[in-house]
Amino acid sequence: MVKGLSSQKLLKNNVLEENLCTGCGACVGLCPYQVIYHDRTVQLHYCDLTEGKCYAFCPRTPTDFAKLRELLFDVNDLTPEIGAVKAYYLTRATDVSLRDVAQHGGTVTALMELALAEGLIDSAIVSFRNQEFLQNGSMAKDKKTIRKNAGSKFTVSPTIAAFNQLVNQEAGKVGVVATPCQVLALAKMKAQSQKDESGKINQLQLVIGLYCGWALSMEKFSQMLAKYNIKLDAIKRMDIPAGKNILELYTEAGVKEISFDEAQACIREACRYCIDSTAEYADVSVGAARFSGNAEEQRRWNQLIVRTQKGRYLIELAVKRGVLEIREAPAESLQELKKAAAEKKKAALKNIMRKSGSAKNLLYLDRRDAVVQAILEQSR
């Protein structure tokens, strides 16, 4: 840490101005100085504190990953590509109506509904989208609200800001549905709470991570849509169907297919420096199923990684209560996932080195970290 600079200034210099900000919202809602506007983190006023939470919680400031892994997982479960794996399945919600509104198999929504119904959590922090297509985090305490917010969003949501702002004592036990960067922020908050037992992070009981390859930059995406005369609020649903290199935009007028190259150009720069595509610091991570066979069939399933004891308990309960259908995933599916995740990590490291201009400077990452080392080995 550069001596004398405030945490906020470091955040500005090292994260915001470096375009590393993921828009997760970890530094927002802690204090009046940072806010999220559209998908940008904005510093409103100067703060001169040197040990601020904003810098400590940010997923793009230096992190002791080894310590986090030790804190959250059984070391025997750890893999360099996709983090801790206790179990790996293909899953989908048993409720067909849920599958219709959800992105793929409806697993995430089914699990959150179950966690609420069973009292594992009292409130859920999920992302929602308003009319201007702006993401925001919101707190849901019932099934109806959760279901309303089902579906992938493809742009960042300041979910952790919602956690910071909305969780109070009445929120009770809290579950969060979050992307990898957000999951990492929550893990960092948890690690910090070892020092401070009074923090609201101790109300966090369940983290369901979402697989994430990238998010769209609102500014770039809006500009692209403007080209096709599509209004943001006209988009009902978005998807990247397996095997097809396209982004689908579902509107009243039909499905607009955007070429992958064009969609890629709209990706938030920060996502290019992200090494986590499977939300490695969650209890359970969920993504779209990828297996050989019928594409329409795939679309109806999720793949799921159980990472913690808490995660295992939830999945077992879900099967017991009959809300989740489970299939053993074919062995090659896990290999495929690991391969894809490793590729993402390699690409990110390459992008980071290109940005820093040095193979030694990995910005928020550390060469000495075991996972970074393993991936660098694989790259050779």
Add this chain to the structure above:
Amino acid sequence: MSKLLSPAKTEVLFMGNEAIARGALEAGLSVAAGYPGTPSSEVIENLASVAGQRNLYVEWSTNEKVAVEVAAAASFAGLRSMCVMKQNGVNVASDFLLHLTASGTRGGMVLVSCEDPGALSSVNEGESRYFARMLEIPLLEPANFQEAKDLTKWAFELSEKIHNIVMLRSVTRMSHASGNVICGSLTDKSRVARFVYDGPITDPLRGPVISTPVVAKHRLQQEKLEKAKKLFEESPFNKYFGPKKPQLLIITSSVCFLYSQEAVSSLGLQKRAGILKLGCTWPLPERLLKKYLRLTDKIMIVEEVLPFMEESVKVLAAGMPKEIGLKTFYGKIDKTLPAVGELNPDIICAALSKVMKVKCKSIPAAYVKGLQKAAALIPPRDQTFCPGCPHRASFWSINTALKRDGREGFVCGDIGCYAMAALTPAIGFHTVRTLHSMGSGTGLACGFAKLGAFGFDKPVLSVCGDSTFYHAVIPALINAQHNRADITFVVLDNAGTAMTGFQPHPGLTTSAMGEAVPAVDIAQICAAIGAKVAISDPFDLDGTSKLLNSFMEQSGSLNVLILRQICALSPEKKGKKKFEMRVDEALCLGEDCGCNRLCTRIFRCPALTWDRTKKKAVVDEVICAGCGVCSSICPQKAIMKTEVIS
């Protein structure tokens, strides 16, 4: 009875501006017009307060140019009239003045310019004395309070003798200081307004009032000035004080005369230095100058701010070397005295001691040390907005909107209390990046908005107060609309010319004389120009900042946001709190991460104080205006507001 109407021969303590007003009344003034500006405002205010009793017409005009025009019409109709403004106002009025001085006046007409050396309450210390030279009109400068009255009265007589406007210049330390004045009699006015215009164009007193034929009228104008100069030669307002054979002659005017007298006496130079005090400073009376320049070969000229008199004296001296001999001049040109800021007796003492090679009685070291020690105890006090000031809330929202917008946009500032946002950037949350003359913020914003073709891509805002809006912003706004300058213009409407003391303006329903008048609506003007107009309460931080962002995100239109909230010091509001405020200490985070004293470190309302011992914010209920805004910025909701039920 107003002391302004004291009977003749009574001695009254008058503020300089009151003395000027009294002088005008003694001269039989009928019409006075002005635009508020420190240190000039009290002249019109005082005249307005006796308008009914003295059968005057007094108005606060929309701007200084209009004020001179209104007063000139009275002069054209044969009445005595006066226009009053601060130095910057003369700049505004100068276009009309350049024509008026060419056409000439009829009834006595005086232009009072109250100037602000050191810019104590201005954003420049402009010298309007140079206007007298450019306009080719006589200039008078009173050197004490009695003279402030007497010279004003005489200025009307002079104007009527030469049929041109006469300029009277005061400065802050004259206008705003007070001294004893022996009153003269208030003449009964019997003049009837009659404008004669059917004579030939070449007859300035009976024909149409016009500056053509230009050369002939210009020649006439210079003859008028010559006539004034002749009168100056005999004027009792120019007077010499000192020995018959001084080693040094000090030529001075205005309050610098008092400073010079003090400096001479404190250095014990009464027998060595003489002072020629001039009340008539342009054009200089040549014969009088010749007489005194002969006394010695060392001449020092003492004046504020620029070497206006010094230049004139040197020009005169250059024309009469045989009669007066070679001189050494001390003043601003040779840097014996500074040509910036106010003067004071100490500065003049230092200059005199150098020129006369005498030791300046130095201040005892112990005193200086004690002074420094005492000064260190004074807590630093920022220039800031008052408790409950709507501007603080307005700039808070402007900052929020600009930062959220993220394109590094900025505000072009304007003249009013809100100019402090430019002078002390922290109190405007570092949003205001330009500040010039009245109305110029919006004109500058127009210009910035048209730089897109050259790579400029920032959103531009301009702000102005309600009085400034009428004064000079409307043409810039029309320019923005007509030339498609996409700007967001914010009117900080606090219902009065607040900075100078709540003088009424065209947006209000009461005139300077207290009469009911129709208000001219800002929103309607903007809408008629074609702008998108919204109105918000600046105390609603969330609503205001959202409106600003939506405006900044729309391109292709002129957007106007009117932020309406009465000034906290307004007589209408003062002392009436809407909310009782208090800090819940249990909730206040103080310096901890999560707040870090947002209210006392950033928001900085003077009514929010920091208890160093408890490390908590405290509301100073004595000065808190009860606006309630701080409760909406506190991240902990620790600043509680309770509505006051009246």
